[in-house]
Amino acid sequence: MMRATLLIFVGLMFSVSKGYAAEQTASDLAKMMNQAKYSEGFEARLNVLITKANGAHPAPFKLAVIGQFNAGKQRLVIRGISHEEVRNHFYAAESGSDGRVRAMESRSQASGYVDFDPSARMFNSGLVAWDMLGLWWGWQKQTLEGMEQVNGRECVKIRSVADDKNSVVQEVESCVDQQAKLSLRTRMFDHSHALLRTTSVANLAHKGEGGGMMAKKLSIKDADKTLAEIEVYAGDEQYQISAETFAMLDSPMRNIEREAK
Numbered sequence: 001m002m003r004a005t006l007l008i009f010v011g012l013m014f015s016v017s018k019g020y021a022a023e024q025t026a027s028d029l030a031k032m033m034n035q036a037k038y039s040e041g042f043e044a045r046l047n048v049l050i051t052k053a054n055g056a057h058p059a060p061f062k063l064a065v066i067g068q069f070n071a072g073k074q075r076l077v078i079r080g081i082s083h084e085e086v087r088n089h090f091y092a093a094e095s096g097s098d099g100r101v102r103a104m105e106s107r108s109q110a111s112g113y114v115d116f117d118p119s120a121r122m123f124n125s126g127l128v129a130w131d132m133l134g135l136w137w138g139w140q141k142q143t144l145e146g147m148e149q150v151n152g153r154e155c156v157k158i159r160s161v162a163d164d165k166n167s168v169v170q171e172v173e174s175c176v177d178q179q180a181k182l183s184l185r186t187r188m189f190d191h192s193h194a195l196l197r198t199t200s201v202a203n204l205a206h207k208g209e210g211g212g213m214m215a216k217k218l219s220i221k222d223a224d225k226t227l228a229e230i231e232v233y234a235g236d237e238q239y240q241i242s243a244e245t246f247a248m249l250d251s252p253m254r255n256i257e258r259e260a261k
Contacts, residue, residue: 026142026158029176033183034137037069041241045081045234050125053225061086061123062233065132068241072097074133075246078122091122092248093129099138099163103129104248113248119168126197126220126228131188136160136172145173150184150200153177169196180204182215197222202229 024032049060062081067074075094080086090113093103106113118129141161148157155175162170171189176182186199202217220228 026144029144029156029158030137030139030142030160033174033176034134037074037134037137038071039067039069039237041068041239042066043236043239044232047231047233048123048125048127049229051227051229058124059083059085063123063127066239066241066245067132068246075249076129076132077245077248078127078129078132080123086123089123090248091116091129092246093118093133094246094249095133095135099135101130101133101135102249106248121222126222126226127230128197130169131197131199136162136169136174139163148175150175150177151202153180153184155184195223 044065046063046065047060048063050058052058061083063086064079064081065076066079067076069075073094073096076092078091078093080089088108090106091103093101093116095101101118103116103118104113105116116129118133121128137160139160140163143159143161145157145159148155155177157173157175160172160174168190169188170191171193173187173189174183175185177184182201183199184201188196188198190196197220199218199220201215202219204215215232217229217231219230
């Protein structure tokens, strides 16, 4: 089973590498969660079911998420697997040590690729590239806000406040389960403190190697009441990153669709 790797999953899904002690400060906890993301390479495969505010259910789809995270750079590729409408639809995103994020989109392997807003939804779902990079764990202002229960499990609330006043997300409230070592609920707020979306862990599962817990299922609910239900069905925490993995981000020929217009 996978360990702490992606951030929509790290701190939201997969267990972190160290325990949380009551005497730790908010900064200690945030640093621990941030470092838990680090990986030379990982892949996760996801089943995604969308429920619109009117109750409509678009066709479920499957995604592959590949990433590589270290202190200097975090990179992700999100690829549609099935059904036909999302197959070979790619997104890629990266952030550096300065916290800036850029993202790209390609509708097919044969087409070009364009800049994409990292704060926008991918695949018309609740999945957001910015969220998946988990930048809030590196923000300077972190505060503990007491204990709470989420789905019958106790967790400690930590609030992260953005360093960049231009960030779409200005505050993130996480509720970290100290025993399972993951965030059971994560809320994101904008400049006016309006709730943008909430990620909630639905089901936990034991990891195979080294014990610990991971989230098997989670949901993302947007302010417009669109609900994305996500289940991890496969993964590789030692995925081999190739020279082509992040070609969308590395190539100097990016934006060819837009430049051709």
